[in-house]
Amino acid sequence: MAGTATSSRRRNPVAPYAMVLPALVYLGIFFLVPLWSLLRTSLSRNGGSVFLPTLEFDWAWSNYGDAFSDYRDQIVRSFGYALAATLICLVLAYPLAYVIAFKAGRWRNVVLGLVILPFFVTFLVRTLAWRIILSDDGWVVSVFDAVGLLPDEGRLLSTSWAVVGGLVYNFLPFMVLPLYVSLEKVDPRLMEAAADLYSSTWRGFRKVVLPLTMPGVLAGSLLVFIPSSGDFVNAQYLGGTQTTMIGNVIERQFLVVHDYPTAAALSFVLMAIILVATLAYTRALGTEDLV
Amino acid sequence: MPDRPKRLVVPSRRVPDLSRRRFLGRGAAGMAAASILGPGFLAACGGDDDESTEEGGGGAEQNENALRVSNWPFYISETFVADFEEASGLSVDYREDFNDNEEWFARVRESLEANQDIGADLVIPTDFMVGRLIGLEWLEELDDANIPNKGNLREDLLASTIDDGRRYSLPYMSGMVGLAYNRAATGRDITSVEDLWDPAFAGRVTLFSDAQDGLGMIMLANGDDPADGDIEAIQRAADVVAEQRDAGQIRRFTGNDYADDLAAGNVVVAQAYSGDIVQLAADNPDLAFVVPEGGGTTFVDSMIIPITTRNKAGAEAWMDYVYDKANYAQLISYIQYVPVLSDITEELEAIDPESAANPLINPPPDILDRLSTFPAFDDEEDAAIAALYADVTAE
Numbered sequence: 159m160a161g162t163a164t165s166s167r168r169r170n171p172v173a174p175y176a177m178v179l180p181a182l183v184y185l186g187i188f189f190l191v192p193l194w195s196l197l198r199t200s201l202s203r204n205g206g207s208v209f210l211p212t213l214e215f216d217w218a219w220s221n222y223g224d225a226f227s228d229y230r231d232q233i234v235r236s237f238g239y240a241l242a243a244t245l246i247c248l249v250l251a252y253p254l255a256y257v258i259a260f261k262a263g264r265w266r267n268v269v270l271g272l273v274i275l276p277f278f279v280t281f282l283v284r285t286l287a288w289r290i291i292l293s294d295d296g297w298v299v300s301v302f303d304a305v306g307l308l309p310d311e312g313r314l315l316s317t318s319w320a321v322v323g324g325l326v327y328n329f330l331p332f333m334v335l336p337l338y339v340s341l342e343k344v345d346p347r348l349m350e351a352a353a354d355l356y357s358s359t360w361r362g363f364r365k366v367v368l369p370l371t372m373p374g375v376l377a378g379s380l381l382v383f384i385p386s387s388g389d390f391v392n393a394q395y396l397g398g399t400q401t402t403m404i405g406n407v408i409e410r411q412f413l414v415v416h417d418y419p420t421a422a423a424l425s426f427v428l429m430a431i432i433l434v435a436t437l438a439y440t441r442a443l444g445t446e447d448l449v
Numbered sequence: 450m451p452d453r454p455k456r457l458v459v460p461s462r463r464v465p466d467l468s469r470r471r472f473l474g475r476g477a478a479g480m481a482a483a484s485i486l487g488p489g490f491l492a493a494c495g496g497d498d499d500e501s502t503e504e505g506g507g508g509a510e511q512n513e514n515a516l517r518v519s520n521w522p523f524y525i526s527e528t529f530v531a532d533f534e535e536a537s538g539l540s541v542d543y544r545e546d547f548n549d550n551e552e553w554f555a556r557v558r559e560s561l562e563a564n565q566d567i568g569a570d571l572v573i574p575t576d577f578m579v580g581r582l583i584g585l586e587w588l589e590e591l592d593d594a595n596i597p598n599k600g601n602l603r604e605d606l607l608a609s610t611i612d613d614g615r616r617y618s619l620p621y622m623s624g625m626v627g628l629a630y631n632r633a634a635t636g637r638d639i640t641s642v643e644d645l646w647d648p649a650f651a652g653r654v655t656l657f658s659d660a661q662d663g664l665g666m667i668m669l670a671n672g673d674d675p676a677d678g679d680i681e682a683i684q685r686a687a688d689v690v691a692e693q694r695d696a697g698q699i700r701r702f703t704g705n706d707y708a709d710d711l712a713a714g715n716v717v718v719a720q721a722y723s724g725d726i727v728q729l730a731a732d733n734p735d736l737a738f739v740v741p742e743g744g745g746t747t748f749v750d751s752m753i754i755p756i757t758t759r760n761k762a763g764a765e766a767w768m769d770y771v772y773d774k775a776n777y778a779q780l781i782s783y784i785q786y787v788p789v790l791s792d793i794t795e796e797l798e799a800i801d802p803e804s805a806a807n808p809l810i811n812p813p814p815d816i817l818d819r820l821s822t823f824p825a826f827d828d829e830e831d832a833a834i835a836a837l838y839a840d841v842t843a844e
Contacts, residue, residue, distance in 0.1 A: 207828050209554075209581055210562065232843075294653075294715045311652055315715060316700045398652075398701055399694045402843050410843050413551060415836045
């Protein structure tokens with residue numbers, strides 16, 4: 159396909175470049191320039207006065223060491239929460255996407271619409287709504303209490319459970335949609351063929367469907383894991399005093415403490431860990447396509 | 450499993466009742482939303498978006514017929530602006546676009562540094578921010594001849610460590626930081642900071658994340674006076690908080706969103722601002738506010754004129770109008786915070802006897818005696834205090 163497309167358009171070799179130019183310019187201005195500035199900040203020292211800080215570039219690598227050692231707990235916690243949220247999303251979303259792709263029939267678009275429906279309400283309002291749902295005197299806490307699942311603190315709000323729950327809730331559609339797209343592309347006749355060859359349903363799924371939808375699993379996982387690990391809204395509104403994530407620390411360093419170098423270094427530590435985790439995960443799944 | 454208190458009635462008039470202090474919490478929330486939704490949301494939050502009708506030029510250009518006031522949301526009475534316009538003949542562009550001191554500072558810093566218009570001739574930040582602005586020489590000196598009513602200001606606020614003699618700023622409203630509790634849930638009266646650490650309330654107590662508002666009363670309970678501005682005493686208070694946090698006593702560190710948890714019954718004792726509780730208690734009589742036995746702190750929001758103002762005389766006329774006792778009683782009746790003018794009881798009684806009799810609005814001397822205020826800190830100290838408490842609240 160790719161070969162024929164190129165040969166038929168050989169006459170205008172500039173066109174592809176012209177087409178990516180707007181995106182490149184956009185990324186150059188709104189991604190690379192801020193990234194460069196953040197990198198410089200992370201290697202600078204605070205100078206000048208506190209409220210009109212001047213940053214002095216100084217190859218201050220110690221910012222990184224300090225950021226990592228001072229906030230190791232929050233870094234570990236953030237990735238723990240993000241990993242938990244990603245796994246829970248995967249377990250919840252896969253069967254849902256499977257049903258939408260193969261069983262929903264004429265209801266398919268309706269169900270897909272329902273998955274996207276929460277996006278019509280602001281992220282923040284939805285998160286704040288959970289504060290009401292999970293309140294100490296609410297029925298959710300009563301039900302958890304009755305079945306003996308209530309955490310030791312005797313509440314749900316302001317615990318790790320609520321933070322991970324909030325992450326799962328807010329990012330679930332990002333898992334469902336890529337999974338649906340890759341499941342929808344699977345030819346049902348392949349499953350029939352597997353059945354014809356005396357494969358059990360489970361074995362057919364494991365050997366045929368699952369490998370074909372790995373790109374969806376990968377894309378969905380990344381779309382949930384990456385924003386979850388940097389999130390601070392859920393920890394802020396659903397968490398307590400011992401559930402702070404790295405995003406909360408960065409926010410506070412930037413806006414309250416005005417320590418820009420530390421905040422910038424933390425941002426890069428976060429980015430580096432996400433990058434390494436993403437590469438490792440991509441290699442482990444053995445796929446380079448994202449859907 | 451400790452017995453859970455009965456669910457509180459959530460105030461139904463929540464939104465119109467949103468006070469300026471409680472709105473602060475929404476400021477933080479708005480910022481969170483903005484970071485997710487992108488710059489478009491910020492623009493939408495900016496209130497009336499008629500910037501395009503303004504000249505974009507520098508601060509030198511004057512306009513003697515118009516006055517631009519930037520205030521906190523829900524921090525004025527309904528007819529005040531119209532009344533002032535009629536009395537002064539000025540046309541007022543009144544905006545409720547001041548949500549958070551630090552956020553505002555970040556927004557106007559570069560403009561003020563370059564002496565460019567910030568779109569407002571009069572702004573009402575909190576006193577710690579006023580001190581910072583004076584230090585940066587970004588405020589106009591007030592001409593007392595234009596503000597004859599300045600004499601109505603409370604003596605204790607005139608002799609401010611932030612701005613002695615109030616040469617650059619005039620207080621607008623004051624309030625108390627104390628403890629709010631739900632008597633039905635606590636089963637007893639709360640009187641001191643010690644009560645915050647009662648094991649019966651484990652996980653149902655909130656403290657302010659702001660260093661001064663959060664630590665002031667704890668310092669007083671330790672026998673230290675915030676007015677001394679001793680960093681080691683502040684650290685001692687922060688250590689107490691860290692210990693209680695590790696013991697699981699503290700549920701959250703809050704901005705002004707503490708009121709939601711309190712109203713919902715998730716929290717039974719919270720550090721709180723007096724004006725909020727006056728309003729919440731109107732819907733829920735079980736809620737009470739107390740200045741702890743050891744003492745509490747006060748905050749003051751003050752009117753200032755940035756050096757980039759286009760109508761200094763107009764801004765001073767506004768200040769004078771606010772400082773008229775009858776006008777000010779109208780404001781207090783609506784906003785429900787503590788007056789900054791000396792004795793307006795008579796004027797308040799005439800229009801709103803209920804508020805005049807409320808000790809949270811008109812505090813008796815024995816409460817006022819228990820209140821303390823942090824001194825003006827220099828930049829380094831201010832930053833050190835914010836950092837040491839951020840270490841406790843961001844664990």
